Amino acid sequence: MPAVQETIEQVRSIDVDKYKYGFTTEIETEKPEKGLSEDIIRYISARKEEPEWMLEWRLDAYKRWLTMTEPGWAKVEYPKIDFQDIYYYAAPKGQDAPKSLDEVDPELLLTYEKLGIPLKEQEVLAGVQGARVAVDAVFDSVSVVTTFKDELAKHGIIFCSISEAMRDHPDLVKKYLGSVVPVTDNYYATLNSAVFSDGSFVYIPKGVRCPMELSTYFRINEMDTGQFERTLIIADEGSYVSYLEGCTAPMRDTNQLHAAVVELIALDDAEIKYSTVQNWYPGDKDGKGGIYNFVTKRGDCRGKNSKISWTQVETGSAITWKYPSCILRGDNSRGEFYSIAISNGRQQIDSGTKMVHLGKNTSSRIISKGIAAGHSDNTYRGLVSAHAKAANARNFTQCDSLLIGHKCGAHTVPYIEAKTATAVFEHEATTSKISDDQMFYCLSRGLGEEEAVALIVNGFVRDVIQHLPMEFMVETQKLIGISLEGSVG
Amino acid sequence: MLTTVERVQTAAEKALSDYFAGTDIADSARGAEVRRAAMVRFQEQGLPHRRIEEWKYTDLRTAMREAPALPETGDALAAGDLSAYAAGYRAVFVNGRLDTAASELPEAAGVTVTSLAEALEADAGLAERLDGAMEGADSPVRDLNTAFADQGMVIAIADGATLDRPLQIIHRFVGEAPASVFLRHALRVGDNATATVAEVFEGPDGLAYHVNTAARIDVGTQANVTYLRLQADGTQAFNLATLEADIGAGAELTLIAASFGAALSRVQASVKFSGEHAILKHGGLKMLRGKQHADLTMFVDHAVPNCVSEELEKTVLDDAARGVFQGKIVVRPDAQKTDGRMMTQALLLSEGAEADNKPELEIYADDVQCGHGATSGQIDETLLFYLRSRGIPESQARSLLIQAFAGEVVDEIEDEALRGIVAGHAARWLGVELDV
Incomplete structure (x- = not known):
């Protein structure tokens, strides 16, 4: 398996600095004052030239947020966040609405080049021949460029930043925004509803199979800013789309907040495949700095025979708090969740999924692989529920945890609620360590300790990796090697 | 903005407090202090309810509408x-x-x-x-x-x-x-x-x-x-x-x-x-x-x-x-x-x-x-089908399968008499005669 070889090489090539996306871009930024108030919300809304109803929506969310309290049930610990000490909006100067790539600040283009994200349409992702990916690049609070727009438009596909969508397709936004994650869903979703800046909007018309992968690349650059992006994907009847999401941030000593909301809607016979490689800055080895990743992601299988599949690779962030979920409303709809969560250093991950079976003959599948190393804590928290009318609901869940070292923790907290006799639920969970036999075998074949660990771990997560799009597979295998760097010996 | 809501005692909580006030624990053998402290803790927390994670599925505050009195001492x-x-x-x-x-x-x-x-x-x-x-x-x-x-x-x-x-x-x-x-x-x-x-x-x-x-x-x-x-x-x-x-x-x-x-x-x-x-x-x-x-x-x-x-x-x-x-x-x-x-x-x-x-x-x-x-x-329909194909009526086949399901726990009881008592309850639940 050449990819395994690559992991090994990657591990070998890295000496000290294992987070290679930690650089900062020197660029002039416009940002209003720190802190959260109605004025800031009005400012954001005005900057984005939003319609009046949108501003009302935000202000309503803000008022509701003021009455809410921070949730404390997740198995993560962090000092209290001062919501008045955050910049809620930061935009590279003069980059509000570049018409073409030529107008984009070359410094920004260089940033994405360094990150390996192709913004020129003739380029392709490094290492993958012939694959074309349309990219929406979000830098701090704004979308700087969206590629392949014209070609996608030929198919009737709308792929643009959500700010643009609000101006150009207000009916669609108005109809679907907040319909999966309501404004008051939870503390961070409500905060996001009030101050969200940019994100991607995708609409796939009836019967269209999206001809290329769509992707968004999120980059936090400014210090003390929060990124609050909002993504809305609608797959109309009989359509298909595969969407990728990537993210990185510079290395800083202070924690930064990232509170996103992602809403997916699949109508009759539609399918959405959503893949994430989350590689926010995880903080240094002592747990200083890093991103707080408090994200609400939910897909609604609204139509019959619809399907939503989440695949996530979580390697970054100081704290992850994220549960990509599926509401299986349509009859015969299907939800899938494939996850690899790797924590090292002082990272804390509390992640999982919710599969809510509402329609008849709905099915879901959860495969979660958690790997904890260093001093980290890695929790799988999931809900599978079947309501009384969800006849013949089926679920299969498998969550495996692997512990590397004895200073870390791996936890499994599943909630399984069956309210109908015809629902068949199966749940399995195991926790183990890399066995001495496996290590001995690898070492006896001449592999070094870290190579052996990377090899075994890659085997452990294979069930999930094979569900990733080609573009991410290679990257992920490398990432696994990097994330576990320094975890043995 | 945090609004503290004064907790309203439910009828059962109030009744329990009243019963405690009415008990004469001064001459009781167990430490009166410990008992009073426990009552204070109860009064502070009240009956557990579904917002408390461990009681998510068993909402006692809602379920326990009233608390009957302590037994008569006649x-x-x-x-x-x-x-x-x-x-x-x-x-x-x-x-x-x-x-x-x-x-x-x-x-x-x-x-x-x-x-x-x-x-x-x-x-x-x-x-x-x-x-x-x-x-x-x-x-x-x-x-x-x-x-x-x-x-x-x-x-x-x-x-x-x-x-x-x-x-x-x-x-x-x-x-x-x-x-x-x-x-x-x-x-x-x-x-x-x-x-x-x-x-x-x-x-x-x-x-x-x-x-x-x-x-x-x-x-x-x-x-x-x-x-x-x-x-x-x-x-x-x-x-x-x-x-x-x-x-x-x-x-x-x-x-x-x-x-x-x-x-x-x-x-x-x-x-x-x-x-x-x-x-x-x-x-x-x-x-x-x-x-x-x-x-x-x-x-x-x-x-x-x-x-x-x-x-x-x-x-x-x-x-x-x-x-x-x-x-x-x-x-x-x-x-x-x-x-x-x-x-x-x-x-x-x-x-x-x-x-x-x-x-x-x-x-x-x-x-x-x-x-x-x-x-x-x-x-499992296939198990049921198997038994029925062997000439066992459906209701009997069902109860056999349930007995087998429950039996895995009953069989863990080593003492024969006790195992018989528990098995008897299981059989009565199923409405079947038990031949031990």
Whole structure:
């Protein structure tokens, strides 16, 4: 398996600095004052030239947020966040609405080049021949460029930043925004509803199979800013789309907040495949700095025979708090969740999924692989529920945890609620360590300790990796090697 | 903006406070201070409700509309027929009071069985041991027990001694007036000692009486203990229990909880390994129908290395019954070579039934083997088809399959007489004749 070889090489090539996306871009930024108030919300809304109803929506969310309290049930610990000490909006100067790539600040283009994200349409992702990916690049609070727009438009596909969508397709936004994650869903979703800046909007018309992968690349650059992006994907009847999401941030000593909301809607016979490689800055080895990743992601299988599949690779962030979920409303709809969560250093991950079976003959599948190393804590928290009318609901869940070292923790907290006799639920969970036999075998074949660990771990997560799009597979295998760097010996 | 809402006492909470104010605890043997403190804690927290994570599926505040009064202190009521329990020793509590005439207590060497009041007088350290809650056992329900319970059995088995026959603590509710009964038991089994103790709960259908028991089990080094809890209360009863067990090195504890009765029941069990190479075997069985609700919440604390815990929970639900299982295995940082396995299975026989399962793992040691499984579903159609193709009528085939499902737990009971009693309840639940 050449990819395994690559992991090994990657591990070998890295000496000290294992987070290679930690650089900062020197660029002039416009940002209003720190802190959260109605004025800031009005400012954001005005900057984005939003319609009046949108501003009302935000202000309503803000008022509701003021009455809410921070949730404390997740198995993560962090000092209290001062919501008045955050910049809620930061935009590279003069980059509000570049018409073409030529107008984009070359410094920004260089940033994405360094990150390996192709913004020129003739380029392709490094290492993958012939694959074309349309990219929406979000830098701090704004979308700087969206590629392949014209070609996608030929198919009737709308792929643009959500700010643009609000101006150009207000009916669609108005109809679907907040319909999966309501404004008051939870503390961070409500905060996001009030101050969200940019994100991607995708609409796939009836019967269209999206001809290329769509992707968004999120980059936090400014210090003390929060990124609050909002993504809305609608797959109309009989359509298909595969969407990728990537993210990185510079290395800083202070924690930064990232509170996103992602809403997916699949109508009759539609399918959405959503893949994430989350590689926010995880903080240094002592747990200083890093991103707080408090994200609400939910897909609604609204139509019959619809399907939503989440695949996530979580390697970054100081704290992850994220549960990509599926509401299986349509009859015969299907939800899938494939996850690899790797924590090292002082990272804390509390992640999982919710599969809510509402329609008849709905099915879901959860495969979660958690790997904890260093001093980290890695929790799988999931809900599978079947309501009384969800006849013949089926679920299969498998969550495996692997512990590397004895200073870390791996936890499994599943909630399984069956309210109908015809629902068949199966749940399995195991926790183990890399066995001495496996290590001995690898070492006896001449592999070094870290190579052996990377090899075994890659085997452990294979069930999930094979569900990733080609573009991410290679990257992920490398990432696994990097994330576990320094975890043995 | 945080608005603090003044908590409004529910009718049941108020009634319990009033009963406590009316009890004369000044001359009681147990520390009045401890009891008052427990009542204050209860008054602060109130009855647990669904916003409290451990009580998510059992909302006691909503379910417990009223709390019946404490039992009358008049003439003792007759226990009634006890022939089913003839095989073992008996400590019989009628409406919360020990019926000495109906009881047959063991008198063998090394076995001491005394009432709670006597034991507290004899052993100054006992009160402290009983009052401090183990992790995973603390709750307002336990606080209520601490505040009210002044009756119970204290059983001590000396080092190397053997209890030759099982001791059955029979809680029977009789009469027509409902009451709230609180009992506290303690079982201390010495090193290399052996004992089987069973708690049995019975009462009339249709009477809304409440039982709240707490038991503390200490298992000595290399000891072997079986603790059975058979709850067959009346259909309107409330049965709330706290079980705490501490297992010494090399010891083995078999903990079986079978629930057939009560409108609402909950067992909150906490088991801690305090010595290496010990074994915990837990078997849980719930067979419910109507609108019955039964909850088993378990906390297994692997505090030391090299211990094994196995939990098997079986739930059979008919009509609109609801079965809850919450199990948590914690493996502490030093508890290497832990072997922890938890399995929970629910069989739903009717559209309206609900099974809620929450098996949890919290692991801090790397060299362990831990796993849990959870399934829920209806009777396997292929198995049913197989039996029917062999000429067995459908209803009989169904009951055979349910018996086999429940049997996995029943078979864990080693004592033949006790196993027969539990199997009898299962058979009666299914409406079949049992030929043993």
